[in-house]
Amino acid sequence: MRKLPILVLLCLCGFLAAKPHVLPSLEVLGEGQVKIPLGPRGALSFESAELRDSLPDFIPSTQQFLPMQTQEELPKLKGRFAADLSIAPSFKLSASLYNLHPRLEFVRVDVHDKFYSKGFNHQDYMLGTAFQAHDDLKIATALRYQDASAKGYQGNAFLFSVAFDLDELQDNSWLLKDIHTRLWWENSSHFHDGLSTKHMQPGLWHSHTISFNNHAIENLLGTSLGRFAMLSTWRTQMGYKDLKLQKFGLMSDMSHILPAIDIYWQHSPSPKWLLSVANVPTLKHYSRSMLLADHHWAGQTDQGRAQMAPLNLQLKLQRSLPALFGSYSYRDNSPQNNISVGIYSSYIYNAEVLIQKQTEPIPLLILQPKWHNRMQVAALLKFPWFTLNQSLIANLEHLPHQNHIRAPYSPIFEANTSLRREKQDYTLFLQFKQSYNCKDHQGHSLPEALSLDFGGSWNPLPQLRLQAEILNLLGRSLVIFNGLPVQNQEFRLGVQYLWR
Numbered sequence: 245m246r247k248l249p250i251l252v253l254l255c256l257c258g259f260l261a262a263k264p265h266v267l268p269s270l271e272v273l274g275e276g277q278v279k280i281p282l283g284p285r286g287a288l289s290f291e292s293a294e295l296r297d298s299l300p301d302f303i304p305s306t307q308q309f310l311p312m313q314t315q316e317e318l319p320k321l322k323g324r325f326a327a328d329l330s331i332a333p334s335f336k337l338s339a340s341l342y343n344l345h346p347r348l349e350f351v352r353v354d355v356h357d358k359f360y361s362k363g364f365n366h367q368d369y370m371l372g373t374a375f376q377a378h379d380d381l382k383i384a385t386a387l388r389y390q391d392a393s394a395k396g397y398q399g400n401a402f403l404f405s406v407a408f409d410l411d412e413l414q415d416n417s418w419l420l421k422d423i424h425t426r427l428w429w430e431n432s433s434h435f436h437d438g439l440s441t442k443h444m445q446p447g448l449w450h451s452h453t454i455s456f457n458n459h460a461i462e463n464l465l466g467t468s469l470g471r472f473a474m475l476s477t478w479r480t481q482m483g484y485k486d487l488k489l490q491k492f493g494l495m496s497d498m499s500h501i502l503p504a505i506d507i508y509w510q511h512s513p514s515p516k517w518l519l520s521v522a523n524v525p526t527l528k529h530y531s532r533s534m535l536l537a538d539h540h541w542a543g544q545t546d547q548g549r550a551q552m553a554p555l556n557l558q559l560k561l562q563r564s565l566p567a568l569f570g571s572y573s574y575r576d577n578s579p580q581n582n583i584s585v586g587i588y589s590s591y592i593y594n595a596e597v598l599i600q601k602q603t604e605p606i607p608l609l610i611l612q613p614k615w616h617n618r619m620q621v622a623a624l625l626k627f628p629w630f631t632l633n634q635s636l637i638a639n640l641e642h643l644p645h646q647n648h649i650r651a652p653y654s655p656i657f658e659a660n661t662s663l664r665r666e667k668q669d670y671t672l673f674l675q676f677k678q679s680y681n682c683k684d685h686q687g688h689s690l691p692e693a694l695s696l697d698f699g700g701s702w703n704p705l706p707q708l709r710l711q712a713e714i715l716n717l718l719g720r721s722l723v724i725f726n727g728l729p730v731q732n733q734e735f736r737l738g739v740q741y742l743w744r
Contacts, residue, residue: 321744328738334358349374349382358540360729366392366540382409388533392540397606399544401432403533418456425450426466432532436543437604443546445470449529453479462491468529473497473550475527477504486511495527497549500593504554518562526553535596535609541728542598542609549611555591560584568627583623590616597643597651598725600685605727607685614651615642633662653725655679655693672700684726693722699736711738 321342328336340352356368372386384407391400405428412421428447433440449466465474477493491506504525511519528551535544565581595614598607622635637658641651659678665671679693699713715734716722722731 321742323743324740325743326738326740328736330734330736332358332360332734345375347376349376362395362729364394364541364729366390368537380411383407384409390533390536392536394541394606396436396438396604397541397543398435399433399536399541401430401533401536403431403531404429418454420452420454423452428531430531430533432536432544434544436606436608437601441544441546443532445532447529447531461493464527466529468497468550469532469548471498471547471549473527473529473552475504475525477506477525495525495552495554497552497594499549500552502552502554502593516564518564520558520560520562522558524556524558526556527551530594530611538596539598539609542607543601544609545611549594551595551611552593553590554593555589557589558586559588560586565625568625579624581625584621586618586620586622588616588618588620592616598685600726607725607727612643612645615644615648617641630663630665633660633664635660650683652683652685652687653690653723654682656681669703670700674698684723686726690723694718694720695722707742707744709740711740712736713738 323342324338324340326336326338328334335357337355338353340350342350344351351373352371354368354370354372356366358366368388368390370386370388372384374382374384377383384405386403386405388403388405389400392398405426407424407426410423412419413423414420426447426449429445430447431442431444433442435441445467447467447470451462451464453460453462455461460479461476462479463474463476465472465476467473473496475493475495477491479491480489482489487507487509489505489507491504493504495502495504505523506525507521507523509521513519530548530550532544535542562582562584565583567581592614594611597610597612597614599610601608617640619638620635621637622633625632625634635658637660639654639656639658641654642648643651657680661676663674665673675697677693677695677697682690682693684690695715696717697713697715698717699711699715701709701711703709713734713736715736716732719733724731
């Protein structure tokens, strides 16, 4: 049986040896960038569903509720059911069964339907399973179908995916570990702006770490919308005092070859202060199913490359504050009171950008560079009855391919205030979000966005949780993108049940 993982790896290497065919670039200029928060981004998380079922809440929430704690002495979990109903209207159902067979880890089904005014609809269905094919080899499969429609627009995508997770392969002189390979077949079609397009594409995304002679090289490679991309870095032990050069190498989307330098510096001048600086390069692949999940109503381009961020600079200065009540124990892993200042700067190649096409109300999704800079002041304070999280953000996004204009629908100033109370059997939260100085894709100023959200959850039984949320209590219509549905007041009810 030891030969089985080696045989699977050799078969996958055949895909990697194929020479990619790079199509000519197509660049569309315009003014528009927006994130569409109508429902959670990536609501049915395809990646996480493939790799493991970690019992995430299948409920869109402005605050992530803590998962139900499972005591070690409790019997093994057999299943989970979660449901969510909203007056948007939308509904979600999620069900999982566990340990049906000694090698079958779980079977999961997700259903998500959203219906908005003016004919805007989106459906998302997914079936996934994972099993242990060998002691060191785990295989996960998933089927996913999406459909989105509006006046003059129709989009759908079908995806079949198989993921292989292998702990390690070892020889006398080398060690291959953390091996993850995902293969998929995608069939999609879009009708937008009077044009109909169809795509049938295979896909591959692979990562591993190879060690030999006290050296370690991390590789990440595969396809993104049919185009090849890779990131290869050498893990080092180099450093000077507190400055560490963790990894360095190259990344490419077959159009650019860029350095990838992962550095980290941390300094604590006193026990109460901590200063850290890091640059963490990232490489992310796209699929049409992922784009349709993030942007339900947007025309997709025929071509696209992987998203790269060689510059992803993060600087943070943090100061711990004394406890306002009680005392902290070294066994308490919860965050302590603190205040922090952070500066973040990222230059992203092939970022998702939406533009308006003349008289067509449905935007067009393109991939082009984006320069994102953000400064944030945040504080965490624990009081006897609640925990306060406060953040103030100065945000500036530019589009270099559009004469460095400011990204539309991106506010300059944001403020988020969150009050949260947690007890053993219930949780309450209140959140007030503000954003100012925002313009649309035509340069027109938008009114300030003010959203007050309230919600809570209650566990009447250890295996049962009930949840309710009222979003946008102020009832102010939040403009997402001209031509798309506005975000109005919304009431949600949810339930989750675990059985053993």
